[in-house]
Amino acid sequence: AQTVTQSQPEMSVQEAETVTLSCTYDTSESDYYLFWYKQPPSRQMILVIRQEAYKQQNATENRFSVNFQKAAKSFSLKISDSQLGDAAMYFCAYRSGRNFGNEKLTFGTGTRLTIIP
Amino acid sequence: GAVVSQHPSWVICKSGTSVKIECRSLDFQATTMFWYRQFPKQSLMLMATSNEGSKATYEQGVEKDKFLINHASLTLSTLTVTSAHPEDSSFYICSARPVSGGGGNQPQHFGDGTRLSIL
Numbered sequence: 001a002q003t004v005t006q007s008q009p010e011m012s013v014q015e016a017e018t019v020t021l022s023c024t025y026d027t028s029e030s031d032y033y034l035f036w037y038k039q040p041p042s043r044q045m046i047l048v049i050r051q052e053a054y055k056q057q058n059a060t061e062n063r064f065s066v067n068f069q070k071a072a073k074s075f076s077l078k079i080s081d082s083q084l085g086d087a088a089m090y091f092c093a094y095r096s097g098r099n100f101g102n103e104k105l106t107f108g109t110g111t112r113l114t115i116i117p
Numbered sequence: 118g119a120v121v122s123q124h125p126s127w128v129i130c131k132s133g134t135s136v137k138i139e140c141r142s143l144d145f146q147a148t149t150m151f152w153y154r155q156f157p158k159q160s161l162m163l164m165a166t167s168n169e170g171s172k173a174t175y176e177q178g179v180e181k182d183k184f185l186i187n188h189a190s191l192t193l194s195t196l197t198v199t200s201a202h203p204e205d206s207s208f209y210i211c212s213a214r215p216v217s218g219g220g221g222n223q224p225q226h227f228g229d230g231t232r233l234s235i236l
Contacts, residue, residue: 035224043208045161045227091160103214104151105225107160 002027004094006108013082014116020067021077021111023092031097034068034075035105040088048090051075053097079113087115119145121213123228131236132203138196138231140211146191147213151225152184155208164209167194191216201235208232 003026013019025034036048051059051068058066063080079086092108120143128136140150148169153161165186166174173186183205185197194213198205212225 037227043155043210043230043232045210045212045230047224047226050224104163104166105161105212106163109160 002029002032002094002096002106004092004106004108006092006111008111009109010112010114012114012116013079015082015084017082018078018080019082019113021079021090021092021113023075023077023108025073025075025092025094027073027094027096029096029098033095033097033103034066035093035095036064036066036075036077037091037093037107038086038088039091039110045091049077082115084115084117087113089113119213119215119226121211121226121228123211123231125231126229127232127234129234129236130201133200136198136201136233138198138209138211138233140194140196140213140228142192142213142215142226145213145215148191148216150188150194150211150213152186152194152196153210153212155210155230157208161210164196169194198233201233203235206233206235 005024032053034051038046038048049059049061049064065078067076089110089112091110093105095103122141124139150167152164154164155161164179167186167188169188175181188194210230212227214225215223
């Protein structure tokens, strides 16, 4: 079974600074997808960024980028130029690349990010 | 973008009643929807996978007779919490993945969640 570990229950960063959230995972599969979701106080789950395991290039979405280290099974999220609206709970998630159409997400325990004005 | 609507957003009811939660994909079709449960300050735990036209697949430890799932169409899945008790109070979230296009790269889209409080 796959597991996802987020070792930082809480993080804080000054507004406009950069912060990195850690995520490691354990799997025996070679084909899979990794995601970072954001859950603000409204509780809605919002997709931040995704990475296909077969791609060596790290995914980027505006101020958000990942450092995907497949051999180390590490998938960290970097938020640049942090904004007050970035304050939320961030979840790392894993999805198998097999069983097409019936893929479930395995979530980490989350990191609560606080932005300091 | 893909929108998933979940209703109701908040429900309070007495112990022993049954509560139905709806999950609709508004602008796409989904043969598979997922139901998660989230306790305060904890992560999302998958309860079951809802498959259109067939029985749901439940995760280990989830009572299928307690949490009834029906996926009658490509845009609607329902979760019914039967004979609810205070320990069933939680935040329930559904998600759906578009059927067409993009292959396995299509991400899941989440509803806004339902806060269930059993008195």
